[in-house]
Amino acid sequence: MGLSTLTTERQTDSVHLVHLRLRDFRNYTRLEVEFRPGFHLLLGGNAQGKTNLLEAIYLIATLRSFRGVGGAQMVRQDASGYFVGATIVGTSTSEVKLYWSVKERRLSRNGTPVKRLSDYWGTLRAVVFCTEDLALIKGTARIRRRFLDLLLAQTSPGYLDTLLRYTQALRSRNALLKQHRLDEDQLAGFTQELVGAGQELMRERRALAPRIAPMVQSAFHRIAEQRDALQWEYAPQVDGDFNVALAASRARERTLRTTVVGPHRDDIQLLINGRSAAHYSSEGQKRTLALALKMAQAEHLTEVHGAPPLLLIDDVMGELDANRRAGFLPLLDRARGAGGQVFMTCTEENWPRDLASDLSRWKVQDGQLRRAVADA
Amino acid sequence: MTVLPAPLVQLAAALGRLPGIGPRSAERLSLHLVQADKQFVEHLAAVLVGARTSVGPCQTCGALTEAQPCGICADPNRDGSVLCIVERPVDILGFEKSRSFKGRYHVLGGKLSPTQGVGPEDLRIAELERRISGEGVNEIILALGSDVEGDATSHYLARRLRAVGLKVTRLAQGLPVGSGLEYADELTLGRALEGRREMSPG
Ligand SMILES: Nc1ncnc2c1ncn2[C@@H]1O[C@H](COP(=O)(O)OP(=O)(O)OP(=O)(O)O)[C@@H](O)[C@H]1O
Ligand SMILES: [Mg+2]
Ligand SMILES: [Zn+2]
Numbered sequence: 001m002g003l004s005t006l007t008t009e010r011q012t013d014s015v016h017l018v019h020l021r022l023r024d025f026r027n028y029t030r031l032e033v034e035f036r037p038g039f040h041l042l043l044g045g046n047a048q049g050k051t052n053l054l055e056a057i058y059l060i061a062t063l064r065s066f067r068g069v070g071g072a073q074m075v076r077q078d079a080s081g082y083f084v085g086a087t088i089v090g091t092s093t094s095e096v097k098l099y100w101s102v103k104e105r106r107l108s109r110n111g112t113p114v115k116r117l118s119d120y121w122g123t124l125r126a127v128v129f130c131t132e133d134l135a136l137i138k139g140t141a142r143i144r145r146r147f148l149d150l151l152l153a154q155t156s157p158g159y160l161d162t163l164l165r166y167t168q169a170l171r172s173r174n175a176l177l178k179q180h181r182l183d184e185d186q187l188a189g190f191t192q193e194l195v196g197a198g199q200e201l202m203r204e205r206r207a208l209a210p211r212i213a214p215m216v217q218s219a220f221h222r223i224a225e226q227r228d229a230l231q232w233e234y235a236p237q238v239d240g241d242f243n244v245a246l247a248a249s250r251a252r253e254r255t256l257r258t259t260v261v262g263p264h265r266d267d268i269q270l271l272i273n274g275r276s277a278a279h280y281s282s283e284g285q286k287r288t289l290a291l292a293l294k295m296a297q298a299e300h301l302t303e304v305h306g307a308p309p310l311l312l313i314d315d316v317m318g319e320l321d322a323n324r325r326a327g328f329l330p331l332l333d334r335a336r337g338a339g340g341q342v343f344m345t346c347t348e349e350n351w352p353r354d355l356a357s358d359l360s361r362w363k364v365q366d367g368q369l370r371r372a373v374a375d376a
Numbered sequence: 377m378t379v380l381p382a383p384l385v386q387l388a389a390a391l392g393r394l395p396g397i398g399p400r401s402a403e404r405l406s407l408h409l410v411q412a413d414k415q416f417v418e419h420l421a422a423v424l425v426g427a428r429t430s431v432g433p434c435q436t437c438g439a440l441t442e443a444q445p446c447g448i449c450a451d452p453n454r455d456g457s458v459l460c461i462v463e464r465p466v467d468i469l470g471f472e473k474s475r476s477f478k479g480r481y482h483v484l485g486g487k488l489s490p491t492q493g494v495g496p497e498d499l500r501i502a503e504l505e506r507r508i509s510g511e512g513v514n515e516i517i518l519a520l521g522s523d524v525e526g527d528a529t530s531h532y533l534a535r536r537l538r539a540v541g542l543k544v545t546r547l548a549q550g551l552p553v554g555s556g557l558e559y560a561d562e563l564t565l566g567r568a569l570e571g572r573r574e575m576s577p578g
Contacts, residue, residue: 165524171491185532185536189488189535
């Protein structure tokens, strides 16, 4: 695919994080740091705060943790709330401030409180590569749906709003189904909203498949040892008209008192040589496939926005054999070539020296970040 | 070791309960008030109590009014055959400013919200049905917010009111989502009203 041409010929203003401020975030009491565009290597022993730092950056981009935890876990022990502040420079500059405590949540951009999530979305785009990625293959459908939703929210204007509408309609409808006496007229009112938003979600998810599938396939081939055939298939739970499916599920949803059909039950089928990757592939293949999904996400974002996303890479290099590493490195090089930013953690100084000549090296120790002196 | 006199603290606490007033603004306002011209403060207290006592919801339409019924409900020149349904009293202001509507209003007092426990019996729907049978209404214009709950409430009302043979329309799309009608400018409202469409049976 034309990614390399894309990144070399279309030099666009890439977006980067130039300033990060943390207060009482995980094991960081206070942190104040400036980052250049380009490649950043975060070195340090175990449990020093490397992953925590990536988590904070990802939080700015997506407002959630890639570890799948809520706000409370990210507040430093004995503190009452965390603060993450960031300056992001792209075509314009954004000053983001995020505060979270049990009592209060605040998010502002350039001094203005963010009222609608979709207004904030796109301020910073990031793709994370982490050990949790394996759950994309081994885990439940929910994890693959989240991947799909994030990717669409990052690339399709309006998707996030539709998703929020769908979620709200679903919650309302489920609350009605749990009521003592079912009000059919109210149910019909919320069903209409559910169907409207749900059909739009399914349409977007279906339309993504032919665009993303070849990218996953080619990423997989770049890093896999064998040229196994890989398929990505959108697997909607409702095949056909949502209204009809809902009507057919009438008896079941009344017994279970919850909405049993709809895009909230969708999945992605990942097949290697025609067989379910979750059930028939080796551990190595699963790892490769998980990595390929994330690489495809990064490439798709680059193609749609004309600028690479921030790449946050946690520990994965260590797990990769030479083959996969060789397939992975061009992605990093291209991101750098296009003026993007890459943050990568490593436990020791065994970082892939084949990677980069000019990189910023940081020493992470006990919730502190120090510039490491560059060795020749 | 309280630095401020107790009445001042009490005043700040009371002001702090107002929407949009944080603890710091509350303190600043109370400091200002205890040092302000005494006549002004007495006047403020009087108009405050006066407004609260004399203004209430119109028993017919739910708009805020001093008289019963309100000016709009009492005006013989308004077209009683068209009712515009809004969520809150403040939504009426936008339409009135736009001068594009000659019918009457009905304030619902909210929208259906199963997750917050708001059902049809918590809204002014029974009052609406009484008015429909008593006032010779033949068209209902739904002008609720366009979020999920607002739209679901519109579907619900359309279903319920069509059953009694009324023409049910809703505003043309294009009103700001979630921010409510009060922020819609007059021109937009006028256009939304003109382009209103009959609701299709869902
Ligand atoms: N809410 C919190 N408050 C205080 N400390 C925390 C909190 N959450 C995690 N930590 C601490 O942060 C440290 C882990 O940080 P992190 O996960 O970033 O480690 P790491 O440098 O990535 O290590 P590894 O190389 O093992 O992955 C642990 O010491 C943990 O106890
Ligand atoms: Mg780690
Ligand atoms: Zn009235």
